[in-house]
Amino acid sequence: MSTADAVAVVLWVGVTLYAVFGGADFGAGMWSLLAGDGERGQRARALVDWAIGPVWEANHVWLIFVLVVLWTGFSVAFESVMSTLFIPLSLAALGIVLRGSGFAFHKLARQIRYRRLAERLFGLFSLLTPFFMGAVVGAIASGRVPVGNAAGDAVTSWLNVVSLLTGALFVATGAYLSAVFLVSDARRAGDSDLERYFATRALVAAVVAGAIAVAGIFAFRADARYIYDGLVGDALPLVIASALFGIAVLVLLWRGERRGARPLAVGAVVAVIWGWGVAQYPYLLPQTLTIKEGAASSATLTGVLITFGVAVVVVLPALGFLYTLAQRNVLEEEGQVPPSR
Amino acid sequence: MLAVSSQLTPARSQMAFTLGFHIVLASLGVAFPALMLIANYRGLRHKDPAALELAQRWSKVAAVTIAVGAVTGTVLSFEFGLLWPAFTGRFGEVFGVAFAIEGIFFFTEAIFMAIYIFGWKRLSEWAHFWTGVPVVIAGLGGAFAVVAVNSWMNQPDGFTISSSGQVTKVDPLDAIFNRATAYEVPHMILAAYLVTGFLVASVYAVGMLRGRRDRHHRLGLLIPLTVASIATPIQFVVGDSAARAIASNQPIKFAGMECVQHTHRDVTEYLGGRCTSDGVKGGIAIPGFDSFLVGFSTNTKVTGLDSVPASDRPPANTMLHWAFDTMVGICSVLILLGLWLGWAWWRRRDIPHSRWFLRAAAASGGAALVALECGWIVTEVGRQPWVVYNFMRTKDAVTGASGVWVTFSATLVLYTVLGVATVLILRTMARRWRTEEIGEAEVPYGPSEPVPPRETTPPAETTPPAGRAR
Ligand code: HDD
Ligand code: HEM
Numbered sequence: 110m111s112t113a114d115a116v117a118v119v120l121w122v123g124v125t126l127y128a129v130f131g132g133a134d135f136g137a138g139m140w141s142l143l144a145g146d147g148e149r150g151q152r153a154r155a156l157v158d159w160a161i162g163p164v165w166e167a168n169h170v171w172l173i174f175v176l177v178v179l180w181t182g183f184s185v186a187f188e189s190v191m192s193t194l195f196i197p198l199s200l201a202a203l204g205i206v207l208r209g210s211g212f213a214f215h216k217l218a219r220q221i222r223y224r225r226l227a228e229r230l231f232g233l234f235s236l237l238t239p240f241f242m243g244a245v246v247g248a249i250a251s252g253r254v255p256v257g258n259a260a261g262d263a264v265t266s267w268l269n270v271v272s273l274l275t276g277a278l279f280v281a282t283g284a285y286l287s288a289v290f291l292v293s294d295a296r297r298a299g300d301s302d303l304e305r306y307f308a309t310r311a312l313v314a315a316v317v318a319g320a321i322a323v324a325g326i327f328a329f330r331a332d333a334r335y336i337y338d339g340l341v342g343d344a345l346p347l348v349i350a351s352a353l354f355g356i357a358v359l360v361l362l363w364r365g366e367r368r369g370a371r372p373l374a375v376g377a378v379v380a381v382i383w384g385w386g387v388a389q390y391p392y393l394l395p396q397t398l399t400i401k402e403g404a405a406s407s408a409t410l411t412g413v414l415i416t417f418g419v420a421v422v423v424v425l426p427a428l429g430f431l432y433t434l435a436q437r438n439v440l441e442e443e444g445q446v447p448p449s450r
Numbered sequence: 451m452l453a454v455s456s457q458l459t460p461a462r463s464q465m466a467f468t469l470g471f472h473i474v475l476a477s478l479g480v481a482f483p484a485l486m487l488i489a490n491y492r493g494l495r496h497k498d499p500a501a502l503e504l505a506q507r508w509s510k511v512a513a514v515t516i517a518v519g520a521v522t523g524t525v526l527s528f529e530f531g532l533l534w535p536a537f538t539g540r541f542g543e544v545f546g547v548a549f550a551i552e553g554i555f556f557f558t559e560a561i562f563m564a565i566y567i568f569g570w571k572r573l574s575e576w577a578h579f580w581t582g583v584p585v586v587i588a589g590l591g592g593a594f595a596v597v598a599v600n601s602w603m604n605q606p607d608g609f610t611i612s613s614s615g616q617v618t619k620v621d622p623l624d625a626i627f628n629r630a631t632a633y634e635v636p637h638m639i640l641a642a643y644l645v646t647g648f649l650v651a652s653v654y655a656v657g658m659l660r661g662r663r664d665r666h667h668r669l670g671l672l673i674p675l676t677v678a679s680i681a682t683p684i685q686f687v688v689g690d691s692a693a694r695a696i697a698s699n700q701p702i703k704f705a706g707m708e709c710v711q712h713t714h715r716d717v718t719e720y721l722g723g724r725c726t727s728d729g730v731k732g733g734i735a736i737p738g739f740d741s742f743l744v745g746f747s748t749n750t751k752v753t754g755l756d757s758v759p760a761s762d763r764p765p766a767n768t769m770l771h772w773a774f775d776t777m778v779g780i781c782s783v784l785i786l787l788g789l790w791l792g793w794a795w796w797r798r799r800d801i802p803h804s805r806w807f808l809r810a811a812a813a814s815g816g817a818a819l820v821a822l823e824c825g826w827i828v829t830e831v832g833r834q835p836w837v838v839y840n841f842m843r844t845k846d847a848v849t850g851a852s853g854v855w856v857t858f859s860a861t862l863v864l865y866t867v868l869g870v871a872t873v874l875i876l877r878t879m880a881r882r883w884r885t886e887e888i889g890e891a892e893v894p895y896g897p898s899e900p901v902p903p904r905e906t907t908p909p910a911e912t913t914p915p916a917g918r919a920r
């Protein structure tokens with residue numbers, strides 16, 4: 110594996126972590142939006158707050174990590190993506206501001222009116238932000254981002270079937286992941302009613318995500334052929350694994366068994382992301398820019414790898430400490446893993 | 451090309467606006483944790499409950515400002531691509547590693563800030579204190595990493611341009627430790643401590659002017675004001691050496707700041723005045739002093755603006771000149787404020803009794819903020835027309851996408867609301883501290899209140915989250 114490939118792997122690790130942690134964080138926001146004002150809705154929202162409160166920012170640092178690794182290791186790809194996809198990325202940035210500040214402020218707002226407004230902003234933009242990010246991913250996957258400063262079409266690059274479906278898939282996946290996580294959180298909180306509540310929602314979201322994924326396969330076949338060929342070629346084992354994990358979660362939830370659903374759901378998402386990575390290899394921008402062509406000079410790549418190594422050594426234990434601390438007083442059963450967010 | 455240049459003005463305005471906003475929160479993020487730890491230390495060491503309570507409140511304020519700082523910082527990361535794709539596309543591999551390093555510090559800061567806020571009731575006193583220390587270190591490290599990039603834009607290093615125009619021979623370490631890093635980084639870090647110190651002090655000074663003279667207010671004034679008063683004279687010295695370094699490394703920026711039209715010796719220093727093509731009109735003139743400041747002799751030659759073509763000179767020289775003078779002026783006045791405090795303390799172990807002292811302290815926060823923004827204007831506008839000094843023009847860096855006017859307008863509205871909301875939230879917090887307690891659950895990063903128990907579920911004591919939120 111070349112140094113450039115290694116940095117691409119690091120980038121992909123970041124993408125995966127963001128998809129899992131950030132995705133679940135977005136999903137939690139969506140559920141808090143959809144929970145409504147009733148007594149149960151309020152309890153559901155309180156559970157969401159409880160679950161993501163201390164880690165909501167750490168979850169999003171992964172996005173910054175992805176941006177920085179992309180612009181440092183693959184500057185030209187960064188330039189091309191950020192300029193052609195100016196519109197959806199600006200909207201995603203807007204969404205990040207609104208959902209972040211909405212979350213940061215909602216518990217501090219004095220008047221119920223402002224509190225509700227902050228909550229709604231947090232919820233609404235938790236839904237829209239991953240949609241636009243998915244549209245960006247769809248645009249890249251379908252080869253609509255040529256190399257250069259705003260060289261692609263500003264509108265059709267992301268307003269097309271593949272992009273819209275990918276956007277919808279991101280939304281549904283976030284909702285699904287987060288509902289599965291919230292089932293466990295509800296169990297830890299000893300609220301069996303909310304446990305059922307989120308189990309139902311996880312089922313619905315899983316079915317919706319599955320349906321979008323199937324539709325997406327046809328759209329990719331028609332319009333993102335390179336990725337499609339990869340998904341049914343080299344990446345097929347990962348795709349199958351993802352489907353199996355997903356079905357296993359469905360079965361577990363359906364039978365009212367909640368244990369084991371969380372790692373399986375994460376596994377399903379991770380498998381599909383790595384499947385996509387394998388399918389897209391060796392391209393950064395399918396069929397126009399390879400990892401090798403787009404890579405920075407070797408000193409820079411080495412710098413990124415060293416920094417990543419240091420980050421693993423420094424950040425992971427600290428994160429572990431935070432999660433343990435957050436869980437310490439609440440662990441019901443011995444040895445239960447802290448919720449991985 | 452026309453489409454490209456039409457994006458330049460809104461892109462620059464948006465960058466300036468979002469950075470000018472972020473830098474305030476970033477300064478608080480760098481220095482507030484240090485104030486909080488000083489109070490925490492005092493509280494533990496001298497068994498001082500008021501100091502401990504201050505530390506606790508400050509940690510909650512810091513949680514809010516860090517949260518908003520994180521949000522606005524994420525926007526900046528997007529802007530590197532949304533506004534300046536050609537800059538990042540060409541030079542990202544040169545300056546990027548600094549940002550990668552910054553990522554480590556951000557993570558550390560976010561994680562330990564959460565641990566610290568969490569830890570108030572869950573860790574032993576001293577263990578809790580120590581979990582705050584990484585936040586302070588991460589703030590310093592983060593500031594170092596970003597400002598190193600800005601220094602690099604002023605003094606590019608760590609790469610060569612091949613004959614075909616490609617960036618080659620990249621050395622990320624040389625890029626990080628460029629010639630401007632040595633003064634820009636300490637200057638920025640000091641500025642962060644200064645701004646935070648004076649801002650926090652001014653809040654308590656206002657409270658004391660309104661008659662609240664309890665121990666809280668005294669400590670709340672004294673701790674930050676002492677820190678800031680120590681930082682100010684050092685800042686003066688660092689800023690002075692920055693100015694001299696610029697006179698030799700970025701002579702056109704210096705000429706713009708001082709409005710020196712022709713290269714000559716015995717250059718007059720002007721305080722204020724209007725910059726025109728025949729030199730400064732108005733203002734206070736000190737003959738020979740500019741040359742003296744640059745080389746400690748009135749005989750020192752100072753490079754003039756006309757040594758380069760008009761297209762290579764910075765715009766808005768009057769503004770540049772005023773921004774520089776304002777920064778220096780404010781720094782000097784703030785030094786006097788620190789001396790006043792030091793004198794009273796030395797004589798009577800007390801803060802000065804005069805109401806004028808409190809008024810000055812109340813104004814100092816705003817003044818330090820103005821100096822901070824002025825400093826950035828000097829750095830950024832003074833570097834124009836270059837985004838990478840002598841290597842890339844700002845107009846060649848800008849995005850080819852259209853619609854920056856739209857995003858700039860949206861940003862203006864959004865950030866105005868965000869700024870107002872942040873201030874209101876902080877004021878609400880302060881008011882609630884005076885009347886009732888504000889729960890740790892309410893601040894960002896803080897643990898949540900327990901999930902409200904449902905009628906049919908067992909009583910709260912047996913539901914774990916209730917136990918945790920205590
Ligand atoms: C509280 C804020 C504050 C105060 C009191 C001062 N400065 Fe400053 N100054 C800044 C805050 C700042 C800054 C905003 O932080 C800048 C922008 C870039 C940087 O590194 O620091 C800056 C930049 C900056 C520059 C431009 C650096 C460049 O272009 O690379 C010069 C020449 C000075 N300063 C000089 C001074 C002098 C001579 C001061 C005192 C007598 C002074 N500053 C006080
Ligand atoms: C944090 C405090 C900063 C402030 C307040 C600030 C302020 C500004 C201002 C006022 C401009 C517009 C210049 C003009 O209109 O002539 C600008 C432009 C810019 N700044 Fe800075 N700046 C800051 C730090 C940085 C840093 C740390 C970087 C990079 C690492 C940076 C990158 C840029 C870029 C790329 C531009 C656009 C090109 C240009 O106009 O120079 N800035 N900034």
Ligand code: HEM
Nearest residue numbers: 173475476479480516519520523524526527556592593596
């Ligand atoms: C173009 C310049 C800049 C960019 C791209 C940038 C980017 C960011 C990002 C992405 C974050 C959020 C990180 C997180 O989620 O925790 C952040 C926060 C922060 N930034 Fe900036 N930043 C810039 C300028 C500066 C400057 C000049 C300073 C120096 C003082 C600074 C200091 C901080 C600090 C200390 C934080 C942590 C949050 C806080 O304390 O407010 N940043 N910045």
